[in-house]
Amino acid sequence: MKRLELKVTYKCTDHCRHCIYCSTDRQGTFLTTSDVERIIRQTRPTGCVLFTGGEASLAPEVVVHGMGFAKIEQSGQRF
Numbered sequence: 757m758k759r760l761e762l763k764v765t766y767k768c769t770d771h772c773r774h775c776i777y778c779s780t781d782r783q784g785t786f787l788t789t790s791d792v793e794r795i796i797r798q799t800r801p802t803g804c805v806l807f808t809g810g811e812a813s814l815a816p817e818v819v820v821h822g823m824g825f826a827k828i829e830q831s832g833q834r835f
């Protein structure tokens with residue numbers, strides 16, 4: 757798999773009429789850091805990993821953790 761797109765949440769503070777995900781600020785579903793690690797490990801993307809939603813910035817700890825984990829998995833380097 758080259759590119760991986762992770763929807764970390766469907767929550768969003770905007771209320772766009774055209775939203776194909778019907779995202780609202782009442783959505784409460786978020787991926788966890790463990791979810792992100794498992795998905796990246798299973799799919800092994802060789803290209804970019806996109807963190808989207810909803811509004812991905814509402815889950816900063818998951819995005820930051822996922823970015824670091826994806827970089828480690830792709831480079832093969834472990835600390």
Ligand code: SF4
Nearest residue numbers: 768770772775779810
């Ligand atoms: S996810 Fe995008 S399209 Fe949907 S409400 Fe939020 S900003 Fe608008």
